Amino acid sequence: MINDAEQITTIVPINNINYISKGYIKKPVKMGSGTSHFLLSLLLMFPLLSRAENNKNEVERQLRTHILTLVDNWQKMNKIERIQPELTLRSSRAVATLSRCSSEIRFTKKSDKLLGVQQWKASCSSPNRTIVMRSQLSIKALLPVTKETLQRGQVIQPDMLTMQWVNYPSSRAQIVTRMSQLQGKRVSHKLGRLKAIQAKQLISNIWVMAGEHVIIEANASGFSANMKGEALQSGGEGQAIKVKNLSSGKVILAYPIGKGKVETRF
Secondary structure, eight states, X not given: OOTTEEEEEEEEEETTEEEEEEEEEEOOOXXXXXXXXXXXXXXXXXXXXXXXHHHHHHHXXXXXXXXXXXXXXXXXXXXXXXXXXXXXXXXXXXXXXXXXXXXXXXXXXXXXXXXXXXXXXXXXXXXXXXXXEEXXXXXXXXXXXXXXXXXXXXXXXXXXXXXXXXEXXXXXXXXXXXXXXXXXXXXXXXXXXXXXXXXXGEEEOEEEOTTOEEEEEEEETTEEEEEEEEESXXXXXXOOEEEEETTTOOEEEEEEEETXXXXXXX
16 A cells, blocks of 8 residues: 555557556645654655656656557457557655666566556666566457356357447456357357456357258369268368268268358369
8 A cells, every 4th residue: 555645547549549547646735833853854855756757757668558458459359349448557765776778678577477467567777677567458449249147058148249349358268259250159158248258158050950952162273162961070160170072982081161151172
């Protein structure tokens, strides 16, 4: 806890994204005979204190820039269109000594996680100095969610979905970030209403059942043909299954592309 301080929140627009940064400001000190000598001493020391505070702010600014660059890369890697990060930094006044580095300040951490509370090492090689700093990062992201709770076995339909601002989980779970990832999927674990959807909560919808007659679509170099076949295995989107061509009797690998339809891939 920081005594005699008020928390302030600043919204900083960077690359069309509103980054929320938190900090603290000192409350005004009430004047009186009991504090006069203290304030006089403080005023005499003000240039030194001000310089140290500016140095501390500069190092924190560098760490904030470093983290937000990582956030930008994370957003691109996960193909999320819009996010709202909230970042809080905590450090001691000792961090001000790093601003006197003649070399670049390096920021490292043991964990490869980005979200949640993280401990950073801010290091300077000339002079040799290392300071511990902490960050707390949370992110709201615009993600596809279900309008209502869906139970195991339900097939996801387009009218069941909407885009919603939700807190991105800090776990390592793979999160669905695009509507296209939900097409043709069936629920394997219950999906909560308006909550981030994990990839492990979904399975491909079974489009073809073993023993079922199917249409085999073959397309290659401008050539296309449809043939009748029999599925020897059950499968859904993206799964290779064995299909028997009823005309030639040949067994081939094909991929379900819809109910009762498969295609060959060359």
